Amino acid sequence: MTDRPTTKDLARAAGVSLATVDRVLNGRSGVRQKTVDSVNRAIREIGFERNMLAAALARRRGARFAFVLPETGDEFRDGLLARIAETERALAAEQIAIETHCLSAADPHRTAAHLASLDADTYDGVALLAPRTPQIRDALHRLAERGIHPLAFLADQGDAAPFVGTDNRAAGATAAALMGRFAAGRDGPVLVLGDSLQSRDAIDRRAGFDAVMARDFAALRPLPSLETRGDPTRTRAIIARAVAAHPDLIGVYVLTSEARPPLKALGQVAPPGLIRIAHERTSFTQGALRRGQVDAIITQDQGHLVRSAIRTLRARVENRPILAGQERIRIEILLKENL
């Protein structure tokens, strides 16, 4: 903490002028590779660390980010919006602006077009939650080319962008472990259902669930996934049919985020002792836990997700390393007792 070297010291050590140091530090053009190297060497030698406070001050703003989300309207998304708004307020003091763009439906073309419309002078980074399609992949690459840092938020986009979110396979595996342990030796079928089963999340969760079931809890028989399509009537019908067809039903695993319809439907027909596991903390699932309508919730902390996304974007904008441990989103298990 004794006075750290400044750009002036760096310039002297590298044998160049302040202007050149500035060019190198900020990646401007018009500097020979040889010079760049010598400055970088000097940075290491004297242990120069840029004072980001002064940099942000001089730059007159920290950064401006956007979250691009689908306009689905479920409680999970509402929670995300609330966390984003909170984070924005907290970061206003550091001159960080955060916007939220909600795009209706899951139209990859529209999403890609929106990404293409973002201006590099306005935005420094974009966190995108969207299914992985070729259009999106290209749009992300073009964003990066324009100097806007892309981030895959909750839905992995491969190497088109760094990813912030949880491992859905492990989340499914965790659900299976709880189901198996709670069943404790009983045997019978387990119902698995979800909103839509095509999404990457749902597929990964199902895979993780099945793997652990097969390995550790062979007495339980996971049934083929059923798709509710977000339709409450259909959901009720599916559940009624399943409960009737399997009088020895051990448990139900709701693997997508809309947990309300299935849990409500179960409330009326569930046999006693039925184990119910669902995903995502929402005000409904919390209440359901308290009321005993569900036994465990597998979730990820939304505030942490949002903040992690912002931290990751900032780190990239400021060309800084991240604290890996802080950015690994944990798979949380919620019981009534640790809400």
Added chain:
Amino acid sequence: MTDRPTTKDLARAAGVSLATVDRVLNGRSGVRQKTVDSVNRAIREIGFERNMLAAALARRRGARFAFVLPETGDEFRDGLLARIAETERALAAEQIAIETHCLSAADPHRTAAHLASLDADTYDGVALLAPRTPQIRDALHRLAERGIHPLAFLADQGDAAPFVGTDNRAAGATAAALMGRFAAGRDGPVLVLGDSLQSRDAIDRRAGFDAVMARDFAALRPLPSLETRGDPTRTRAIIARAVAAHPDLIGVYVLTSEARPPLKALGQVAPPGLIRIAHERTSFTQGALRRGQVDAIITQDQGHLVRSAIRTLRARVENRPILAGQERIRIEILLKENL
């Protein structure tokens, strides 16, 4: 985000000079109450927010904090030290310095003396992990009087300092819920043991554990707590005796952080199907989870704890509000599957 008002604007709005604004903002003396009020009114009226970046830059440093910890030497503490070191590195760029002071043993007088020796010119805040005693309470009050912000870290100090840590009663309750669910209807005794049972943590956890056991799992009979005193030989003896005395033993709950000796001892004599629950993620407990030597770990994220402590201290130093949601330390449940 359009140009925020600066101190200059504030001075104009309040009808005073920049010097007076400075005096008020930084709580210097020699300003009439009437003037202070009018400046504060102007702050609200024009929505002035101090630019902490510029302030930190001008002040030539962000802040300097110290963690004062007991020199116990268990894995939990080692983890904390590692997280503190990480956080310090990450925050160096923001001119935040973090020190760690390890005080041998749990001598409240020594700890109090150490706190008294801290200089307000050097430290802005201190996070203290120590048992709650009158000496400590007084030392914390005197710290605050000298202008050093105190923080109760992991161990609550009542109103002597704000608290960062988890609710140990809820942690114990969570352990009980898992124990009960994993036991799934079987009946029999449950062994509860810990390093030391006098500490506030241990007492709270036991209380939470018993409450849930009595309410939801009456078929299980928690036995009186046994104290291992950190002695492996004694631990082995206790466990051997308990296993012999209770052939129908259902589970074991290790409620303090030194989980290694009990789990190792159990490894040799545990009846099949015995449910083992312990606290705190360490490299040992993680390995034990993977190897199946323990069924669940109740823990709190150490990195989160440390960062939350620092954020809370910073917020106080900078006279800023905190993001409550971010500072509530969650009680995590770890299974093999969600490590």
Added chain:
DNA sequence: GCAAAAATGAGGTGCGTACCTCAAAACCGC
């Protein structure tokens, strides 16, 4: 070896605040 192009240097300004000094003004008790 020449002109054109590329690379580098010198020097300045501004960001919003902290902190300092010295002088001027307002207030106080009597």
Added chain:
DNA sequence: GCGGTTTTGAGGTACGCACCTCATTTTTGC
């Protein structure tokens, strides 16, 4: 209304960096 004290003002410098302009040097192509 006096001397003394307290309060306030004016103005400056510094923090470390970004960003700008213009001159000068070095390199490149031919």
